[in-house]
Amino acid sequence: MKQLAILGSTGSIGRRALQVVDNFPDDIKPVALAAGKNKQLLLEQVKKYRPRLVSLQGEEDARWLQRQVGNRKTEIFYGQEGLLAVATCPGVDTVLTAISGAVGLGPTVAAIRAGKNIALANKETLVAAGELVMCLAHEYRVNIRPVDSEHSAIWQCLHGEDGNNVARILLTASGGPFRRYNPEQMAGITPAMALNHPNWEMGAKITVDSATLMNKGLEVIEARWLFGINYDNIKVVIHPQSIIHSMVEFNDGSVLAQMGVPDMRLPIQYALFYPQRPAGDVPKLQWPVTDLTFEEPDLEKFPSLALAYRAGRIGKTMPAVLNAANEVAVHAFLTGRISFMSIPELVAAVMEEHIPVTYNSLEDILEADLWARGRADEIIVDKF
Numbered sequence: 055m056k057q058l059a060i061l062g063s064t065g066s067i068g069r070r071a072l073q074v075v076d077n078f079p080d081d082i083k084p085v086a087l088a089a090g091k092n093k094q095l096l097l098e099q100v101k102k103y104r105p106r107l108v109s110l111q112g113e114e115d116a117r118w119l120q121r122q123v124g125n126r127k128t129e130i131f132y133g134q135e136g137l138l139a140v141a142t143c144p145g146v147d148t149v150l151t152a153i154s155g156a157v158g159l160g161p162t163v164a165a166i167r168a169g170k171n172i173a174l175a176n177k178e179t180l181v182a183a184g185e186l187v188m189c190l191a192h193e194y195r196v197n198i199r200p201v202d203s204e205h206s207a208i209w210q211c212l213h214g215e216d217g218n219n220v221a222r223i224l225l226t227a228s229g230g231p232f233r234r235y236n237p238e239q240m241a242g243i244t245p246a247m248a249l250n251h252p253n254w255e256m257g258a259k260i261t262v263d264s265a266t267l268m269n270k271g272l273e274v275i276e277a278r279w280l281f282g283i284n285y286d287n288i289k290v291v292i293h294p295q296s297i298i299h300s301m302v303e304f305n306d307g308s309v310l311a312q313m314g315v316p317d318m319r320l321p322i323q324y325a326l327f328y329p330q331r332p333a334g335d336v337p338k339l340q341w342p343v344t345d346l347t348f349e350e351p352d353l354e355k356f357p358s359l360a361l362a363y364r365a366g367r368i369g370k371t372m373p374a375v376l377n378a379a380n381e382v383a384v385h386a387f388l389t390g391r392i393s394f395m396s397i398p399e400l401v402a403a404v405m406e407e408h409i410p411v412t413y414n415s416l417e418d419i420l421e422a423d424l425w426a427r428g429r430a431d432e433i434i435v436d437k438f
């Protein structure tokens with residue numbers, strides 16, 4: 055029986071992971087769960103799965119949960135200490151990192167240092183500290199298995215292939231809800247419009263990232279670290295149907311693609327059960343599949359994608375700064391403080407001021423992250 059810990063069990067990925075787990079009660083058991091503010095859902099998860107330990111963001115919420123749980127055999131933690139306890143829970147084989155944002159970085163590093171395999175949904179971890187995280191994974195001999203649908207696809211296309219034969223990664227993007235918008239329409243985008251992804255149901259932050267194409271930019275950097283490939287050899291292709299989840303082009307011109315319905319249970323299950331492919335609940339593609347189309351991304355309309363390539367190529371602390379500024383910008387957009395088109399403007403302004411430094415530790419990254427958040431907040435007050 056594989057023991058699983060989930061960082062972010064109440065979120066979109068966390069809930070889907072538990073649906074996957076429900077299909078295989080004899081094979082996998084969630085024993086440690088971390089949530090943020092959704093104490094009611096975590097309580098339901100505690101009652102259903104009887105985990106050994108759980109964590110909530112706030113102390114008050116943790117006390118509330120303790121009262122509800124009574125003397126059930128579940129230890130309850132909170133805050134950063136709670137995230138670390140879940141990430142390093144003894145006996146756990148795999149930690150699913152499904153928190154949103156760079157807050158997932160510290161617990162992921164702790165999990166690696168505790169020898170846990172990582173099922174990685176939290177792409178911000180590799181964006182902010184890709185080199186450090188991949189080196190640690192190598193040092194502690196743990197596997198990092200991608201959950202992000204595109205990276206799961208690339209991983210599957212690369213099985214059994216010699217890396218020297220790879221010419222390019224073709225990273226597919228839906229293009230988001232505003233693919234066909236003109237500049238006037240772009241100026242009137244509201245949070246409700248941006249939260250309406252055409253193909254995927256996801257948390258708010260990643261849904262806005264999909265709409266700006268920053269999600270694809272973050273995924274370019276994620277792919278660079280997961281697969282050790284140069285930025286020049288990662289090409290983004292708009293594929294509005296989200297049926298082909300990404301492709302690998304080889305030196306001989308052959309292209310392998312991975313296809314499936316847009317349902318995150320598929321890559322989650324693959325990461326948790328690799329190399330097995332047991333039949334689950336995910337619907338199959340209905341053949342013939344028709345009308346698969348492809349386009350070039352419009353970098354002028356969606357500058358976030360170009361910003362991410364730029365940050366990735368500069369390297370050092372710049373991707374951490376891109377990510378942190380973007381997190382502040384998305385939050386500011388969702389709370390009505392800045393417009394949709396101000397998101398890339400703000401990220402660019404913070405990047406412009408940053409002098410990238412080589413990082414040697416998690417602390418160096420967290421310092422750059424904190425600086426970027428502070429500057430982004432100040433720029434919002436001064437200029438937007």
Ligand SMILES: NC(=O)C1=CN([C@@H]2O[C@H](COP(=O)(O)OP(=O)(O)OC[C@H]3O[C@@H](n4cnc5c(N)ncnc54)[C@H](OP(=O)(O)O)[C@@H]3O)[C@@H](O)[C@H]2O)C=CC1
Nearest residue numbers: 062064065066067089090091092152153175176177256257
């Ligand atoms: N959703 C998807 O289909 C995909 C998501 N991803 C990536 O997976 C990650 C999760 O995305 P998604 O599930 O959509 O996000 P959600 O916003 O739906 O879920 C985020 C989860 O993290 C928890 N959380 C947030 N902040 C904290 C904190 N400070 N301490 C503890 N827990 C916290 C939330 O808790 P609570 O709700 O209780 O507050 C929730 O459980 C992101 O990095 C995203 O980019 C990648 C590919 C696809």
Ligand SMILES: CC(=O)[C@@H](O)[C@H](O)COP(=O)(O)O
Nearest residue numbers: 202203227228229230264269
């Ligand atoms: C499901 C998943 O992996 C998301 O990251 C998805 O890719 C978002 O869609 P976009 O292609 O619109 O960014």
Ligand SMILES: [Mn+2]
Nearest residue numbers: 202203204273
């Ligand atoms: Mn993705």
